[in-house]
Amino acid sequence: MPKTRSLFVNKHRAVQKQLNLTVKERISIWGCSTANPRGNELLDIIDDKCFSILNDGTATHFSYSYNTKEALDISIASSDLGPSCKWTLLENLGSDQLPFLIELKKRQLVPTSNNKQWIFKKADWKSFTKAVDNGIKSIPLKNSVDLNWCSFKEIILRVAKKYIPRGVKKDISAFTVASKSESAKPSKGAGGDDDDDLDLFGSDDEGDDEAEKLKQERLKQYAEKKSKKPGVIAKSSVVLDVKPWDDETDMGELEKRVRTIECDGLKWGASKLVPLAYGIKKLQIMSVVEDDKVSIDWLQEEIEKFEDHVQSVDIAAFQKI
Numbered sequence: 228m229p230k231t232r233s234l235f236v237n238k239h240r241a242v243q244k245q246l247n248l249t250v251k252e253r254i255s256i257w258g259c260s261t262a263n264p265r266g267n268e269l270l271d272i273i274d275d276k277c278f279s280i281l282n283d284g285t286a287t288h289f290s291y292s293y294n295t296k297e298a299l300d301i302s303i304a305s306s307d308l309g310p311s312c313k314w315t316l317l318e319n320l321g322s323d324q325l326p327f328l329i330e331l332k333k334r335q336l337v338p339t340s341n342n343k344q345w346i347f348k349k350a351d352w353k354s355f356t357k358a359v360d361n362g363i364k365s366i367p368l369k370n371s372v373d374l375n376w377c378s379f380k381e382i383i384l385r386v387a388k389k390y391i392p393r394g395v396k397k398d399i400s401a402f403t404v405a406s407k408s409e410s411a412k413p414s415k416g417a418g419g420d421d422d423d424d425l426d427l428f429g430s431d432d433e434g435d436d437e438a439e440k441l442k443q444e445r446l447k448q449y450a451e452k453k454s455k456k457p458g459v460i461a462k463s464s465v466v467l468d469v470k471p472w473d474d475e476t477d478m479g480e481l482e483k484r485v486r487t488i489e490c491d492g493l494k495w496g497a498s499k500l501v502p503l504a505y506g507i508k509k510l511q512i513m514s515v516v517e518d519d520k521v522s523i524d525w526l527q528e529e530i531e532k533f534e535d536h537v538q539s540v541d542i543a544a545f546q547k548i
Contacts, residue, residue: 269301277373279309285316287325302329306373310366310381344524346392355390362386372504373472380539461518466511466544469530469537474506481536482510488529492520511543 273280280303286296304312313330320326362382369375471481478500486495496513503509516523527540 273303277306277371278303279306279312279369279371279374281309281312281314281329283314287316287327289319289323289325291323300324300327302327304329306371307377309374310369310378343393344522345387346394350391352390355386358386358390359383376538462548463516463518463523464544464546464548465514465516465523465526465542467514467527467530468501468541468543469510469512470503470539470541471507471509471536472538474508476536478508478510481533482512484533484536485510485512485530488526490521492517493526515548 272278280301282298282301284298286298288297288299289295290297302314308331311332313332315328315330317326317328359382362385363379366378366382369378469481469485471478482498494515496515498510498512500508501511514526516526523542523545527542530540531537
């Protein structure tokens with residue numbers, strides 16, 4: 228999962244409409260007592276677009292003449308906003324049409340820098356697992372796969388931000404062998420010329436200088452030899468699962484867009500389409516990355532930028548080379 232972006236904001240716009248229906252357009256799924264072809268046609272459109280019906284079945288219209296109640300209003304929202312919407316019927320204001328309130332409780336995430344990485348080694352996995360399990364149990368399952376996926380992904384992201392720290396990846400500076408500075412020559416005594424000519428201990432300044440010079444030359448040769456020696460390049464083999472929005476997504480075009488991501492240290496490999504469900508297939512593609520040059524989180528975020536085609540990106544397999 229990786230900078231942090233706004234989830235599906237550009238892909239799905241809020242589709243909230245209040246439709247004042249006639250008797251011919253009623254259908255029992257949102258609270259009407261009868262069904263008819265007009266209502267069935269509207270329900271087919273809702274199913275095709277994966278919209279969410281926000282009504283809870285409560286009647287929204289009261290007939291004083293016949294003393295009856297019916298749900299003549301329907302409120303719908305797109306699949307990503309449906310779980311975050313709350314539909315509430317308000318008090319009667321003296322009209323036969325009862326007012327209701329739709330609240331959107333979805334926060335828009337502010338994009339962050341790509342330099343921030345998930346620090347998995349410092350994660351509290353015990354609390355993370357417990358929070359995810361509790362979150363999944365607290366959300367009722369919907370009839371739509373997209374709705375369930377959006378709810379699950381929102382839980383994972385919210386819990387990850389709480390129990391998995393993030394930070395800026397530090398650059399690793401090159402290590403070099405620093406040559407030692409020349410030793411300071413011993414200062415001569417303050418005596419006269421006779422003291423300069425007299426060497427009581429048989430010391431040889433010229434011999435010391437030659438030894439120091441030879442030492443510095445050998446250190447320099449060692450540093451040059453080590454700098455030319457190639458270091459071990461750490462690489463990883465990664466298999467990514469790229470999931471589309473639906474079965475109408477052009478998977479060939481999706482793969483072309485994924486392979487347009489190029490950078491130093493990244494090499495794409497073989498790919499194949501793997502069936503998921505309901506005719507939907509996911510793209511499974513191999514890649515080899517240099518660990519010091521390419522971040523897996525960055526690669527996932529780059530693929531998810533193709534939001535017209537890509538719903539999510541997961542790591543299917545990971546192996547050090």
